Amino acid sequence: QVQLVESGGGLVQAGGSLRLSCAASTRTFSRYAMGWFRQAPGKEREFVAGIRWNSASISYADSVKGRFTISRDNAKSTVYLQMNSLKPEDTAVYYCAADFGGTGTVAASDYDYWGQGTQVTVSS
Secondary structure (H helix, E strand, O other), rough: OOEEEOOEEEEEOOOOOOEEEEEEEOHHHHEEEEEEEEOOOOOEEEEEEEEEOOOEHHHHHHHOOEEEEEEEEEOOOOEEEEEOOOHHHHHHEEEEEEEEEOOOOOOHHHOEEOOOEEEEEEEE
């Protein structure tokens, strides 16, 4: 069982930045692809960004390309999401997820473990 704990959410004005972190409780973190998803009130959970175990493959949702950056530190068993130029429509609960042996796919169903989420609120 892998536990994922997100942190770094909060309230920020439009145009601001936040950096989310997700710490994993596993010594085999480097065997997992990692993803960030988000869910806004009344909407379905959506893919934000994904990263392969060795960072060789990274993907983003079109809505965040050029503004968000996903990265990972396998030595610290942590994945990050740097969010810049935030917009009110980025407001959501952000979740990290782990996919054993995966590629950082956009499909939520491919992920094996999920964190509890961290709230990001962007005010206009």
